[in-house]
Amino acid sequence: MVSTETTAKKVVAALAGRRIDAVGTRIRRFSINRIDQVRADLKSLFEQEAVELLVCSAACGADLIALDLAKKAGIRYRIVLPFSIERFRQSSVVDRPGDWGPLFDQLVKDIPPSELIVLPDLANDDEAYDHANKEIVRQAAMTAEPGTGLAIAVWEGQPRLGNDATASFLQLAKDAGLKERIVRTW
Numbered sequence: 001m002v003s004t005e006t007t008a009k010k011v012v013a014a015l016a017g018r019r020i021d022a023v024g025t026r027i028r029r030f031s032i033n034r035i036d037q038v039r040a041d042l043k044s045l046f047e048q049e050a051v052e053l054l055v056c057s058a059a060c061g062a063d064l065i066a067l068d069l070a071k072k073a074g075i076r077y078r079i080v081l082p083f084s085i086e087r088f089r090q091s092s093v094v095d096r097p098g099d100w101g102p103l104f105d106q107l108v109k110d111i112p113p114s115e116l117i118v119l120p121d122l123a124n125d126d127e128a129y130d131h132a133n134k135e136i137v138r139q140a141a142m143t144a145e146p147g148t149g150l151a152i153a154v155w156e157g158q159p160r161l162g163n164d165a166t167a168s169f170l171q172l173a174k175d176a177g178l179k180e181r182i183v184r185t186w
């Protein structure tokens with residue numbers, strides 16, 4: 001007798017994306033007034049893809065929106081920070097418009113210690129964020145079943161001049177064989 005049941009594969013999503021625009025920024029990448037649309041698009045994507053594990057950092061904007069959605073939907077999540085919790089909170093969470101600090105604090109408090117990865121501090125922020133992106137992709141690729149890993153980029157689709165962490169994330173994910181999904185911020 002042959003079973004007609006199919007075994008659902010574990011879908012793991014690595015995610016990276018834009019932070020909320022700083023006050024007075026000249027080039028708009030993720031306006032605070034786009035949060036609700038991005039939240040709705042991410043929620044729909046998580047449901048369509050049946051994401052079971054989300055791996056990302058926890059900066060204001062794309063990361064914290066995705067983590068909040070995952071927590072509310074019962075999706076397991078893993079946070080990768082490029083350096084200490086305190087340094088990250090100051091440099092990547094509370095430095096932009098919106099009240100992101102309490103959400104960050106609650107997510108960090110509630111996460112099992114085994115799901116919080118804090119990388120060693122590096123002097124150079126660009127290197128630290130690149131290191132975190134590599135770890136996010138590595139964690140997703142090693143946890144996903146073959147052919148089921150996703151790379152979700154939450155951005156406007158235009159790389160910045162110089163070092164662009166989101167564009168770099170997409171290249172790392174492509175090299176690791178993760179399927180690309182885009183959620184537009186603009």
